[in-house]
Amino acid sequence: MIVRLLMFVAALGLVATATAQQPDQARSIALFREAGKVLQSPRCLNCHPVGERPTQTDRMTPHVPFVVRGADGHGPAGLPCNACHHAANYAESGVPGHPKWHLAPASMAWAGKSLGEICQQIKDPARNGGLDMPALLKHMAEDSLVGWAWAPGGKRTPAPGTQAEFGATMRAWAESGAFCPPD
Numbered sequence: 555m556i557v558r559l560l561m562f563v564a565a566l567g568l569v570a571t572a573t574a575q576q577p578d579q580a581r582s583i584a585l586f587r588e589a590g591k592v593l594q595s596p597r598c599l600n601c602h603p604v605g606e607r608p609t610q611t612d613r614m615t616p617h618v619p620f621v622v623r624g625a626d627g628h629g630p631a632g633l634p635c636n637a638c639h640h641a642a643n644y645a646e647s648g649v650p651g652h653p654k655w656h657l658a659p660a661s662m663a664w665a666g667k668s669l670g671e672i673c674q675q676i677k678d679p680a681r682n683g684g685l686d687m688p689a690l691l692k693h694m695a696e697d698s699l700v701g702w703a704w705a706p707g708g709k710r711t712p713a714p715g716t717q718a719e720f721g722a723t724m725r726a727w728a729e730s731g732a733f734c735p736p737d
């Protein structure tokens with residue numbers, strides 16, 4: 555617990571001082587591990603699964619009712635995601651919502667992957683939807699579907715911290731050389 559707290563405080567310090575410094579592999583990896591607490595939270599992993607089905611709840615169990623990715627992540631024509639997931643969280647039924655609600659492509663699968671593997675994937679434009687680093691950082695810091703993870707509705711545990719803090723940690727990681735953890 556104390557170690558974790560110290561790591562968190564250290565990471566905040568790193569965020570504050572990372573600008574205008576030379577690439578530093580150890581610091582960069584520490585920053586990515588801090589960001590990994592968000593990336594590997596159930597709120598992100600449920601939509602970035604390995605395989606064809608989303609998962610749900612904090613325990614990341616297979617999605618019930620049975621649904622599949624479909625050709626474009628929006629589910630098959632007969633049962634698209636937005637048949638149930640509407641533009642906003644729906645308190646009465648507990649179904650989460652967002653206008654762009656759909657499943658990340660298989661090339662962006664994170665569940666069951668190591669943090670090092672996730673890191674290599676997200677910075678590879680061939681596998682991240684063609685995003686260069688500025689576009690990737692903007693997506694993390696500002697995309698409202700990513701932002702849903704901090705206001706997920708129901709009994710879901712929000713992703714740790716805030717989207718702004720997460721965006722700042724990712725930016726400091728990029729500015730310190732965007733190194734990936736070895737594992």
Ligand code: HEC
Binds near residue numbers: 619628634635656
């Ligand atoms: C027939 C209705 C229905 C369809 C269609 C549907 N869902 Fe769901 N989905 C639900 C319900 C209900 C929940 C809430 C379950 C809970 O949290 O207990 C849910 C929860 C989820 C969650 C969990 C969020 C979290 O972090 O807890 C994800 C992710 C998800 N759906 C993705 C999708 C995707 C992607 C599609 C389309 C490919 C889709 N769903 C299609 C009904 C549906």
Ligand code: HEC
Binds near residue numbers: 655656662693694703
């Ligand atoms: C409702 C489903 C959903 C949730 C929840 C979700 N994503 Fe995604 N994510 C997607 C989809 C779909 C894409 C593909 C790009 C697009 O169509 O916008 C994507 C793409 C991405 C990408 C770009 C490409 C890549 O290499 O992965 C990043 C980065 C990303 N998401 C980060 C996150 C983070 C961080 C969280 C949690 C804080 C998160 N996402 C939660 C659906 C989701």
